[in-house]
Amino acid sequence: MSTLFAWVVPAYSSGSPVDHTWITTYDSRKHAYPDIAAVKKAKEANWYCWGSFHPKGGVPGNPPGFIGSKTGDRSIADCLVLPNASSKTNTAARGTIFSYGIDGVCHQLANQVLYATKAAGSLPMTVKAARGYAISTFLYGTYGLQHAAWKAKLMACAGAKPMTKLPSAMEERVEHLPDDFADHARQVLSDKPELLDQLLALRTEVNTFAAQKIPGFFPPDAALLNARNQHLLDQAAALLSPDEFHQIFGMEPGARIDIVDPTIMEQLDE
Template sequence: MSVVTLFAWTVPAYFKGSVVDHTWVTTYDSRAKIYPALADVLIAGEHYWYSWGGFHARGGTTVSADGFLASAGADLLYASCLCQPDVDSNLDPAARGTLFSYGRDGVCHQLSNQILWATGSGRATPATVRMARGYWLSNAIFGTYGKQHAAWASKKIQCSTASGGNAMEPGHSQSDVDDFQQHLQATLKGPDADAKIKSLMNHRRALMVRVERLQDAPPGGDAPSASTLNDAYSSFLHDAADILGPDDFERVFGERPKDEMNVVDPSVYAQSVHRPRPK
């Protein structure tokens, strides 16, 4: 076992109507040492997970000068099996974890969480990027680890066997839950909280059905556009705002509802749809 510390970072995602920040994972602390390019990372014997994004020498947002989100110890072989480091997710299917289709299976938050799954050991809960802007917005749509549930379960078993990891130990496996409802229950209070949660979860299930239909494009058919996906996701978030009201919406999602609430970066999506899915 090669034990390292994994660090999660964030920067703003600059696209029209964005309500999320981009996240990624490294084996080094960019607050202490900045590597200007991937080549410098590799020369130093460190690793960088792109998480469906570009290379960023350091993190930083308007609310966090260094962009640090979380850190924890992990088995490097296990993390590297879950998602290949040091290569753009657009260039190598192994660098996508089980988020085969960006914007449909999940976004950077879910892929970063898959990498950080390797930080869970025994009864320790794996780190996540839950402190990133827009995290609960993407979590509501894609869940904690993305929408390819069967593939993700299989991947964890495969990588646990290959690395000697402990993905299936009691306690650890229990952390792999869709925690959006738990977040709602912990956040919403008052006599109407249960009714709001029930209504929002029903709308969420309806969104899942709608997105599944978008996923089922015929072979050779056109994938849904980023605009189509963002419209579907924004529609759900506007429904959530109607159900919760602006104050509870902000409590749950971290910001006030807006006319435009996009979670899929059109430029990243455009590149991803031209890449073949792994067989």
């Protein structure tokens, strides 16, 4: 067992209202390793989560960038997502967020690592304290849009080896995955059940639409994905009052928020 730590920095620019998230087995407030070689030498782990290596975190109002920690099963975390490797160049470091911006973003991949903190009687930790998280989970869910692949990965990593029949208790754990967006929306709209049902139905439609392959010979770029995501958020804004939208998404309706980091997409094209 290891303690897994979750960290944030502003995504793709110092003034971004969205956070990039990543996971480590060490507390960078105490041990800020300068590079990944130092992390490996210390026999620690850093899950890049589609980002770059960061010695430490930090966002406005939270100088260390620390957003939580919980004990987890290191072997499961390593199986779900390969640590100490860039998601941009190593497919095993992508979990089931195979295509960045299409299957999910850093929030979903960080959550996949943190699924290893699931314990009897408690849900796994997630990076729900990250800025922009409600938006990303509205669009991509808690663990990304590759639902069948994610469930298969869980079943394989939780057992002794792939295709092993798991105990019924473990199968139940896999079936009941957290849905942070739905939980948050229920809290905000607790006195408006019909509106809540409409929003969650829209969210299901959004996830289904977002999971569809975008026509064309080349993968969509960040501008196209962000424009599509903005359109989907605008549908939620049309359903909710400005105050309800702000409470749920943490932003004003109509404000432009780019969840997909264009710098990551550019690096993938290099």
